[in-house]
Amino acid sequence: MASLDIEGVTKAFGSTKVLHGIDLAIHDGEMVVIVGASGCGKSTLLRIVAGLETATTGAVKIDKVDVTPLEPADRDIAMVFQTYALYPHMSVFDNMAYGLKIRGLPKPEIRARVQEAADLLSIGQLLERKPRQLSGGQRQRVAMGRAIVRHPKLFLFDEPLSNLDAKLRVQMRAEIRRLQKRLKVTSLFVTHDQVEAMTLGDRLVVMHEGRAAQIGTPMEVWAKPADTYVASFIGSPAMNLLPATLVQGGAAAQLANGTVWPLTDGPRPGGEGLAVTIGIRPEHLLPDAAGLPITVELAEPLGSETVLHGRLADGTALTARIPGIAATETISVSPEAGALHVFDAGTGKRLDP
Numbered sequence: 001m002a003s004l005d006i007e008g009v010t011k012a013f014g015s016t017k018v019l020h021g022i023d024l025a026i027h028d029g030e031m032v033v034i035v036g037a038s039g040c041g042k043s044t045l046l047r048i049v050a051g052l053e054t055a056t057t058g059a060v061k062i063d064k065v066d067v068t069p070l071e072p073a074d075r076d077i078a079m080v081f082q083t084y085a086l087y088p089h090m091s092v093f094d095n096m097a098y099g100l101k102i103r104g105l106p107k108p109e110i111r112a113r114v115q116e117a118a119d120l121l122s123i124g125q126l127l128e129r130k131p132r133q134l135s136g137g138q139r140q141r142v143a144m145g146r147a148i149v150r151h152p153k154l155f156l157f158d159e160p161l162s163n164l165d166a167k168l169r170v171q172m173r174a175e176i177r178r179l180q181k182r183l184k185v186t187s188l189f190v191t192h193d194q195v196e197a198m199t200l201g202d203r204l205v206v207m208h209e210g211r212a213a214q215i216g217t218p219m220e221v222w223a224k225p226a227d228t229y230v231a232s233f234i235g236s237p238a239m240n241l242l243p244a245t246l247v248q249g250g251a252a253a254q255l256a257n258g259t260v261w262p263l264t265d266g267p268r269p270g271g272e273g274l275a276v277t278i279g280i281r282p283e284h285l286l287p288d289a290a291g292l293p294i295t296v297e298l299a300e301p302l303g304s305e306t307v308l309h310g311r312l313a314d315g316t317a318l319t320a321r322i323p324g325i326a327a328t329e330t331i332s333v334s335p336e337a338g339a340l341h342v343f344d345a346g347t348g349k350r351l352d353p
Contacts, residue, residue: 002063002076002153002186003028004049009058011044018044020210021058029184031177035197036207037233042190043158045207049188050156051075062153077154078147082162084139086131086146092118093127096145110149117145120179137168144176148183155180157189161196173200194234198222206230224341228348231279231341237307237319239279243345246274253278253342256314259292264338266353276351279341282307282321291334294318299328 004026011019018041026032034042047053049060051072059068067075086095093114100110118124121141131139140160147155157176161169177200180187191197197204198218206214206221206229214226225231231239244253247260250267253276254260261278268276294310308320308331320333342351 003061004154004186004188005059005061005064006045006049007059007061009045009048009055009060011041011048011053012056018210019048019055022212024205024212024215026186026188029186030202031180031187031189031200032203032205033189033191033197033201034205034207035191035194035233038192040207041210042192042205042207046156046158046188046190049154050077050079075154076152077156078150078152079156079158080140080143080147080160082159084131084143084163086139086142088131091128091130092123092134092142092145095131095142096127096149099146099150113149113151114145117148120148120182121145121175136164137172140164140172141175144179148179153186155185155187157187159191160189161191161193169196176200195236198234204234206233208233224350224352225279226350228277228279228343231343235281237282237321239281239341240285240318241343242278242280242316242318244276244278246270246272246276246342248272250274253340255292256316257292257312261335261340263340263342263353268342268351268353270344270351275345277343277345277348279343280335280339282319284336284339285318285320285322285333286336287322288332288334291332292318293330293332294320296329296331 006022006024009019009022022045034045036042044053048055051070059066062075096114096117097110100113118127121144123138123141126134126138161172164172173196189200201218203215203217204221205212208229214221214230221230221234225234228241232241242255244255246268247254250271252260252262294312296308296310298309300307305321305323308322311317343349344351
């Protein structure tokens with residue numbers, strides 16, 4: 001087990017800067033998930049931690065020791081890739097044991113470590129098979145087993161579930177979280193899937209255009225997104241974002257159609273007339289005959305609830321998540337008390353009371 005410190009890391013490819021000074025401290029035994037859209041720099045950051053890329057500036061420290069100049073093999077880390085990276089001509093046992101053989105460990109210890117990892121992953125019966133004889137989920141377990149047998153200080157996961165079908169992905173992310181908690185190995189996990197991020201991480205790093213837009217626990221990021229990008233990225237369906245103006249001395253927001261929503265948790269700085277963006281999650285919109293009318297364009301019945309996709313009179317898109325069956329062409333909604341998020345319209349940054 002180990003701590004990981006990323007200090008002021010930047011990365012440029014020629015004149016193109018892809019990381020703009022990342023600072024992150026990961027505690028011993030913690031699972032941190034880096035999440036963001038394609039091209040945000042999350043995989044580049046992981047590769048810098050692994051030593052597969054060189055940072056332009058900054059440092060990577062494992063257990064307070066600067067490993068920035070070290071080769072990947074000297075950092076005592078194990079990496080699980082999206083593509084499994086198994087040797088096709090080797091058995092499962094040999095794939096898992098290969099790194100240990102290279103390090104010159106005694107055969108009895110190698111066999112014991114492989115058997116222990118195989119039992120943890122429920123693949124003990126597959127040790128004599130070749131990768132081509134395995135399903136996608138089984139191959140991913142072998143790739144994880146190859147990492148586990150090394151007893152590394154740090155696990156790095158680079159979108160390891162992307163190639164699996166939806167059902168298996170859910171199963172495997174639960175498996176990864178269970179194993180990480182049991183082994184208590186410090187882990188850094190990269191994904192573009194915000195559901196994976198929310199369910200796996202002790203903390204999240206939401207990346208946007210090479211910067212850490214927000215770092216916090218899953219519930220902190222969900223409940224208090226730092227800006228409009230985080231607000232729209234975390235949550236499914238995505239948060240509704242509506243242009244508005246502060247009124248009543250900053251204690252209420254007036255939408256474009258004149259509807260006024262009180263900010264029950266307190267007035268916002270900037271006061272009267274400030275242009276803002278109001279965020280409201282679909283599940284926090286409640287049916288209200290006197291509320292905001294929506295013309296429904298698509299209804300998605302999910303059994304216990306229905307997701308309604310529609311538009312306001314001015315054409316602004318709005319999504320509501322209504323309990324029960326709500327197959328209707330129009331509906332009026334109002335926000336749940338205290339559920340509004342307020343962002344500065346210019347900077348996109350969160351405005352708290």
